[in-house]
Amino acid sequence: MNIFFYPASVSKYNxxxxxxLQSCVxxxxxxxxxxxxxxxxxxxxxxRSDDILILYAANDDAFESLFAMQNDLKDFRILLLLSPxxxxxxxxxxxxxSPIFVAESTDFTExxxxxxxxxxxxxxxxxxxxxx
Amino acid sequence: MNxxxxxxxxxxxxxxxxxxxxxxGFFVESTHLLLEGIQLANDVDWDIILLDVQMPDGxxxxxxxxxxxxxxxxxxxxxxxxxxxDGAEQAVLSGAWSYIEKPHVLRELKLHLPxxxxxxxxxxxxxxxxxxLKRGGIIGHALVLDRCFDDLAKAAASNVNxxxxxxxxxxxxxxxxxxxxxxxDKSSNFVVVDCASLPENLLESALFGHVKGAFTGADxxxxxxxxxxxxxxxxxxxxxxxxxxxxxxxxxxxxxYSFRPVGASEEETSRFRLLTATNRDIEAMVxxxxxxxxxxxxxxxxxxxLPPLRERKEDIEELVRFYLKKLCKRYGLxxxxxxxxxxxxxxxxxxxxxxxELFQIIEYVFASCVGISTIFxxxLPPxxxxxxxxxxxxxxxGSASASTTSGQELKPWNAYKNEMEKExxxxxxxxxxxxxxxxxxxxxxxxxxxxRLLKQYG
Numbered sequence: 001m002n003i004f005f006y007p008a009s010v011s012k013y014n015x016x017x018x019x020x021l022q023s024c025v026x027x028x029x030x031x032x033x034x035x036x037x038x039x040x041x042x043x044x045x046x047x048r049s050d051d052i053l054i055l056y057a058a059n060d061d062a063f064e065s066l067f068a069m070q071n072d073l074k075d076f077r078i079l080l081l082l083s084p085x086x087x088x089x090x091x092x093x094x095x096x097x098s099p100i101f102v103a104e105s106t107d108f109t110e111x112x113x114x115x116x117x118x119x120x121x122x123x124x125x126x127x128x129x130x131x132x
Numbered sequence: 133m134n135x136x137x138x139x140x141x142x143x144x145x146x147x148x149x150x151x152x153x154x155x156x157g158f159f160v161e162s163t164h165l166l167l168e169g170i171q172l173a174n175d176v177d178w179d180i181i182l183l184d185v186q187m188p189d190g191x192x193x194x195x196x197x198x199x200x201x202x203x204x205x206x207x208x209x210x211x212x213x214x215x216x217x218d219g220a221e222q223a224v225l226s227g228a229w230s231y232i233e234k235p236h237v238l239r240e241l242k243l244h245l246p247x248x249x250x251x252x253x254x255x256x257x258x259x260x261x262x263x264x265l266k267r268g269g270i271i272g273h274a275l276v277l278d279r280c281f282d283d284l285a286k287a288a289a290s291n292v293n294x295x296x297x298x299x300x301x302x303x304x305x306x307x308x309x310x311x312x313x314x315x316x317d318k319s320s321n322f323v324v325v326d327c328a329s330l331p332e333n334l335l336e337s338a339l340f341g342h343v344k345g346a347f348t349g350a351d352x353x354x355x356x357x358x359x360x361x362x363x364x365x366x367x368x369x370x371x372x373x374x375x376x377x378x379x380x381x382x383x384x385x386x387x388x389y390s391f392r393p394v395g396a397s398e399e400e401t402s403r404f405r406l407l408t409a410t411n412r413d414i415e416a417m418v419x420x421x422x423x424x425x426x427x428x429x430x431x432x433x434x435x436x437x438l439p440p441l442r443e444r445k446e447d448i449e450e451l452v453r454f455y456l457k458k459l460c461k462r463y464g465l466x467x468x469x470x471x472x473x474x475x476x477x478x479x480x481x482x483x484x485x486x487x488x489e490l491f492q493i494i495e496y497v498f499a500s501c502v503g504i505s506t507i508f509x510x511x512l513p514p515x516x517x518x519x520x521x522x523x524x525x526x527x528x529x530g531s532a533s534a535s536t537t538s539g540q541e542l543k544p545w546n547a548y549k550n551e552m553e554k555e556x557x558x559x560x561x562x563x564x565x566x567x568x569x570x571x572x573x574x575x576x577x578x579x580x581x582x583x584r585l586l587k588q589y590g
Contacts, residue, residue: 049488049492077326096321113333
């Protein structure tokens with residue numbers, strides 16, 4: 001099982017944010033998907049059903065772009081990070097993406113615990129290479 | 133198995149009825165309180181309800197409509213005291229199947245019960261269930277799957293709690309979504325809770341919600357998933373992982389439709405349809421005390437067991453076509469052709485990870501065939517091609533080798549043992565896709581011995 005991080009909108013803050021996330025969720029390497037690229041990037045071909053996909057919406061527009069991908073997101077274990085800039089409506093609609101966990105993007109403590117828990121529980125699952 | 137609920141404050145009578153009817157092959161449960169009886173009737177499907185009139189918390193006849201109109205619309209047989217003819221007449225006029233007088237309950241039941249069950253069977257066979265079920269993401273037409281569709285139709289037509297069981301990766305969540313999509317509440321929310329993924333300390337807050345300041349870091353009030361499922365469907369995935377103290381808290385929600393968010397002073401209400409799923413043997417968990425019996429009964433109003441993929445291999449081709457089409461759409465690529473030998477290779481595999489494993493393999497193949505229009509078995513991971521080659525050899529030499537095994541030239545013990553060990557190790561590693569840990573788990577061979585065998589034969 002691999003872990004991916006996908007920031008839904010392009011921003012210069014995404015990379016430092018990713019680094020901070022990577023250092024907190026130290027269980028495993030996290031693969032960064034290009035910001036705002038949806039499933040168009042080559043690296044997104046490495047995604048496998050049931051992989052952990054951490055989504056980050058920096059604002060309402062970014063959340064809407066995630067919402068548009070709703071049908072494809074069901075195949076993954078979604079952990080959703082919402083920026084404090086996201087409106088109440090985003091929080092209210094977030095569960096429609098069937099996330100395992102939703103949290104504010106400023107604190108990785110709980111997110112890290114969830115990731116660890118998933119990895120521990122799935123330790124004995126079949127392993128399949130991401131890259132042919 | 134027909135299901136009978138006894139609602140009577142006479143504990144001795146209840147005990148006797150449960151014992152007698154259970155011996156006759158019925159599933160029987162009893163309660164001594166009217167309100168609990170109504171609750172059970174709403175939460176679980178019953179065929180027959182035996183209802184006493186004089187209950188400590190109310191009159192059974194007054195509550196008759198609540199039982200008759202509960203989700204499974206059971207037949208109700210009223211139990212009256214001797215000489216209560218007026219009450220009996222009122223019961224029949226209100227829609228009860230019949231009435232029987234104490235103290236000859238068992239004797240009279242022998243007459244009424246078979247007729248009531250026969251009537252119910254005929255009534256149910258004419259019951260209108262959705263004619264055109266929306267299949268959602270459920271793919272395949274194997275016979276074993278058709279049986280699940282019959283259950284899905286029943287689940288969609290009622291509001292009963294459903295427990296979905298099956299191995300990991302068999303599509304329990306997809307089935308749960310399909311039940312919701314075909315139900316009366318399809319326009320309401322479908323809320324998923326993954327009980328296995330959330331650590332215990334976060335599960336409570338996720339389910340019940342919390343108020344601002346309830347704990348360190350709770351800097352805003354968050355609505356829980358139970359509240360979000362109000363008037364809709366709550367799907368508890370991996371319900372067998374629910375910790376015991378959470379089972380108790382959740383049982384209370386099911387009984388009272390109310391709960392208290394973490395740190396809140398006021399109770400909130402939520403009415404939802406409950407679907408649950410597990411890949412664990414919950415009955416065994418009930419037996420060993422790790423799962424509450426009362427909660428289990430409430431969850432399994434209707435049970436649907438999903439078959440593993442190895443029992444429906446005829447669906448593999450359709451599943452592959454469906455998922456390839458989905459991937460092509462997701463990645464904006466043209467449709468791909470699939471060579472028959474590709475399907476042949478997939479059919480040789482046992483699919484311990486079921487549909488999820490199949491989809492992961494398709495994703496793997498898809499990623500290696502981006503610029504290619506036709507997919508062949510050569511694009512599969514090597515282990516699949518090895519399996520296919522072995523199967524082909526076995527098919528060609530099958531009968532011959534079977535007949536020559538006993539006629540083989542007798543070899544010295546060590547030579548024979550080495551040959552057999554080598555064959556076993558090769559087959560084992562192919563089965564476990566080269567994963568040494570999986571091979572140890574499957575075979576029961578210790579790690580150290582496995583490494584020795586691999587060194588010797590691998």
